[in-house]
Structure formats: C-alpha cells, structure tokens
Amino acid sequence: MDSQPFDAVYWTSRYHAGRDGWDVGTITEPLRAYFAQLGAPDQRRILIPGAGRAYEAEWLHRHGWPHVFVADIAPEALEALQARVPDFPAEHLLLADFFALQGPFDLIVEQTFFCALDPGQRPAYARQCAQLLRPGGKLVGLLFDGPVGPGNEPPFGGSREEYRAYFAPYFDFVHFDTAHNSIKPRAGRELFICLQRKAS
Numbered sequence: 617m618d619s620q621p622f623d624a625v626y627w628t629s630r631y632h633a634g635r636d637g638w639d640v641g642t643i644t645e646p647l648r649a650y651f652a653q654l655g656a657p658d659q660r661r662i663l664i665p666g667a668g669r670a671y672e673a674e675w676l677h678r679h680g681w682p683h684v685f686v687a688d689i690a691p692e693a694l695e696a697l698q699a700r701v702p703d704f705p706a707e708h709l710l711l712a713d714f715f716a717l718q719g720p721f722d723l724i725v726e727q728t729f730f731c732a733l734d735p736g737q738r739p740a741y742a743r744q745c746a747q748l749l750r751p752g753g754k755l756v757g758l759l760f761d762g763p764v765g766p767g768n769e770p771p772f773g774g775s776r777e778e779y780r781a782y783f784a785p786y787f788d789f790v791h792f793d794t795a796h797n798s799i800k801p802r803a804g805r806e807l808f809i810c811l812q813r814k815a816s
C-alpha cells in the first residue's frame with residue numbers, strides 16, 4: 617500500500633490538515649435516492665471502499681441494513697464513523713487497503729474513491745471490484761465526468777470513454793449517465809453509474 621503515491625500517510629495528513637473538501641458532511645442525494653428505492657433491508661453484503669467518514673454507511677445502518685462494511689486506509693475516517701454511530705459493528709470497520717480486500721459482496725458503493733486513486737490504478741480498481749462482487753452483483757455510485765483537481769494530486773477526473781474501457785471487460789452497463797440529483801457543486805459534473813458484474 618505504501619508503495620503507492622497516495623498512501624495512508626498521505627491521506628492521514630490530509631485529514632489532519634483539514635484538506636478534506638470532498639467531505640460534504642452527509643449522505644449525498646444520488647446515493648440516498650438509490651438506497652431508498654432498494655426497499656426493505658435484506659441480507660446483501662455492501663462494501664463502501666475509501667469510505668472516508670462514511671455517511672452512506674451511517675444511513676444504511678440506521679435504516680436497518682445489517683451487512684454494511686466500510687474500508688479505508690486512514691484510521692481517522694473510520695474513527696469518525698465509530699464516534700457518530702457507536703453501535704456500528706466494529707468488525708465491519710476495515711482499516712485496510714481496498715486492493716487487499718476479499719469478497720464476496722453484492723453491492724459496492726463508489727463515491728470520490730475512484731478519483732482519489734492514482735490514475736494508473738484504475739484498471740486494477742475495475743478488476744478488484746469485479747473480483748470482490750458475486751456474479752450479478754453491482755458497482756453503484758458516482759464518477760467525475762471531466763477534469764477536476766489540480767492534476768498533481770487527488771481528485772483526478774476522467775472521461776466516459778476512459779471509464780468504459782476499464783469496466784467493460786467485467787461489467788454490463790445498467791446505467792451510466794449524468795446524475796440528475798447531484799449536490800450543487802457537482803451538478804452536471806458527475807456520472808451516476810450502475811454496473812452489473814458479468815456472470816463470467
């Protein structure tokens with residue numbers, strides 16, 4: 617993990633310095649709306665990688681979803697969730713590198729994690745999502761559509777064509793279009809994606 621340019625030391629120092637502009641302090645509307653339409657909680661195993669302070673995990677937990685897992689390499693992020701939601705299962709807080717996780721999961725939730733990785737890791741991200749999901753499982757969330765950030769550190773943007781190339785070998789594209797309910801600063805600048813893991 618620490619051989620990567622943006623490692624645990626890097627992310628921990630961003631949290632300590634308060635350089636955490638990605639953190640909007642609550643679940644974002646696209647994910648809230650997606651979760652809400654799933655209906656009653658079931659036994660699905662849900663992974664939120666690069667979860668940060670994990671407001672999505674809090675929402676799911678408070679709405680009765682029993683198998684929600686969060687993973688992050690920065691302890692601050694997980695500690696913040698634990699402090700806000702003391703009854704969140706401690707064994708579901710994974711202080712771990714996404715690329716070292718093991719499945720299976722039914723749903724992976726993406727929000728400002730893909731853009732936090734070095735772009736050279738994107739093919740490995742798509743492959744690891746596919747490996748972590750059961751066939752038929754879904755990768756759902758948001759990807760920046762176009763350039764973001766200064767270019768020398770996260771967040772890193774990208775294009776639909778680029779993203780399609782990473783995911784097409786493993787996923788069917790159920791939904792892949794501009795989000796209609798983004799938070800204001802991201803309006804028109806992010807894609808809502810729902811990708812279904814191919815059977816083989």
Ligand SMILES: C[S@@+](CC[C@H](N)C(=O)[O-])C[C@H]1O[C@@H](n2cnc3c(N)ncnc32)[C@H](O)[C@@H]1O
Nearest residue numbers: 627638666667668688689690713714727728732
């Ligand atoms: C830009 S933040 C986004 C946090 C959260 N998803 C949000 O939207 O508030 C990226 C997060 O990914 C974590 N991270 C970076 N690389 C990681 C890796 N390889 N495995 C797990 N977490 C990682 C960082 O520590 C950081 O909390």
